[in-house]
Amino acid sequence: MITSNPVGDWTWEVTPGAEGARPVRAVETAVAVWNILAAQELATPKGKVSVSARAMSDTREVLVAVDGVPLEAEPLSPETALSRAVAEADSLEGDLLVGVRIECPGCWLEAGVKHRAEKLFVIQVDIWKGILLVVTLETYSDAWLTMDTRDREQPEIYAENAPRLATALEKISALFGAAPVPGDPNRHATPTETGFEDPRIDGFAYDDSWGTFEVAARSRLLRSRIPASEDEYQDITDHPVRYFTIRRDGQNLGYIWASIGDEAAGYEPRTAAGEAAFEAGAEWLLRLRAAHGQGLSALAALSWVAQSPPRSEIGLIAEGPQEASSLDALEELSGRY
Template sequence: MITSTPIGEWTWELTADSGEIRPTRAAQVVAAIWNELAVRELALPGGKADVRVMNRNDPRDVHLAAEDLSMGTTPLAPRSALARAVARAEAFDGDLITVIRVECPGLWLEPGFEYRAEKLFAIHLEVWSGSLLTATLETYSDAWLTMDTRNREQPEVYAANAPRLAAALQAVSALLGTAPVPGDENHYAAPSETGFRDLRDEGPAYDDSWGTFEGLDRASLLQSRIPRSEDEYEQITEHSVRYFTIRRDGRTLGFLWASVGDAAAGYVPRTAAGDDAFDAGAAWLLALREAHGQGLAPLTALDWLAKHPARPGIGVIVEDTPRAASSLDALEELSGRY
């Protein structure tokens, strides 16, 4: 399963032995970590990077905010977006915090198949006053776990993916000259220095943690993108649903659904599609609000949206007629698994 919040993380700390850790050095560390992930196809071209420089004593005093920088095959290639932003960051002096964050598309493996997630990992690096550097690696997939986040054992998936993560963590530790500090156990998993602890014996912290928490996290991310309103359909249902697939440029972004038995309708983002799934979903939710404002029943709203498509930038409906899912949970399973 792919999540919208981290399943686990690992942090390395470095202090300056002599001189100052400048933004260029920080970016070189990020690029080196990215390269170690890329060797194992845990990072692929097409990701996004942010660079921020702010006053340490007043983080609201932002000197530089460069966002959504496109990442190619060589993160710090001359004249690349990231290289230009780092050059701008070099112009600032003082008691500053420099933050570089890179979201890494990558591949997770299943028997006979490989799948791409637009945010399989994220590299988050901070430099404090030029003297302390912390690098954090986050993952958003449960492919490294002996049990997935819905409490199902997955020996073949684990065997195909866990060694890739362990090798990457070892390589980054060798690169930085220090062992990682695993993040705290969370409701999904328990990180260790080599990946994750095996929870088969003691059991996970929560039953079906993905089903319990991911829906709430997704809803929060979607609702943060649109104005609050009382004029909308219910967001959950115990009934079966009908749905349309939303696709753009050959990639599935999510699923527009309606209940067959009550006044519920909504949009389920395909988490592996990354932020695009949520940005498109926000627009489709606004379209559903328009249908609700016209007094349309949920299934009628699906038909209305198919006949009055939204702007192409948010994706298009693929099917001529809606598909059936036995439950909203089944549709969410589809959207989070692949």
């Protein structure tokens, strides 16, 4: 399953030495980690890079902020957005907190088939006052676990993917000359220096952590993009659902659905599609809200929305209508592929 919150994380602390560490060092370090992930296809083009610089005296004050620029093949070449941001941060005086964040698309394997997630890993590099460099690696997939986050054993998926993660962690540790500090146990899993603890031994902290927490988290992310309103359909149902697949540029973004047995309707973002799934979903939800305002039933609203889709930039109806045995089954589909 692909998540919107980390399944686990690992941290390395690096002392730069007497020369200290300037902002360019943070970028170089992040790119070095990216290259290690890329060797295992855990990072693939193109990642998104963000750079920030804040005064240590007041970290609420952002002095430099560049968000979501593409990670170029040579990211620090002159005139790239990243090199300009680094130069701006490097020109600042005083004690700074400099951060570089790379969202890494990457591939996980199932039965030898590669599946892409637009945010499989995140690399975060922070420099504190130029005297401490902290590297954090987060993963947003359960492909490295013996059981998935819905409590089902997955030995084949684990065998295909866990060694790739272990190799990457080993090489990153060799780069920094120290083993990582695994992140704390969380609602999904417990990280170790080489991957994750085996949940078959002690079990997860929560049953079906993906269904319990991730579905709600995705809903909050989606609805934070539109104004609050009571003029809309229920977003949960115990009945089977009818749905259409939303696609843009060959990529499935999510699924717009309506209950077959009551007045519920909504949109399930395909988590692996990343931010685009949520951007599209917000507008599809507004279309459903418009249908509700016209007094249409949920199923009639689904047909109306399909016949009068919004702007093609946020996806078009690609397949359907199809039916799923439950909303949970559709949520499962949207969280895997």
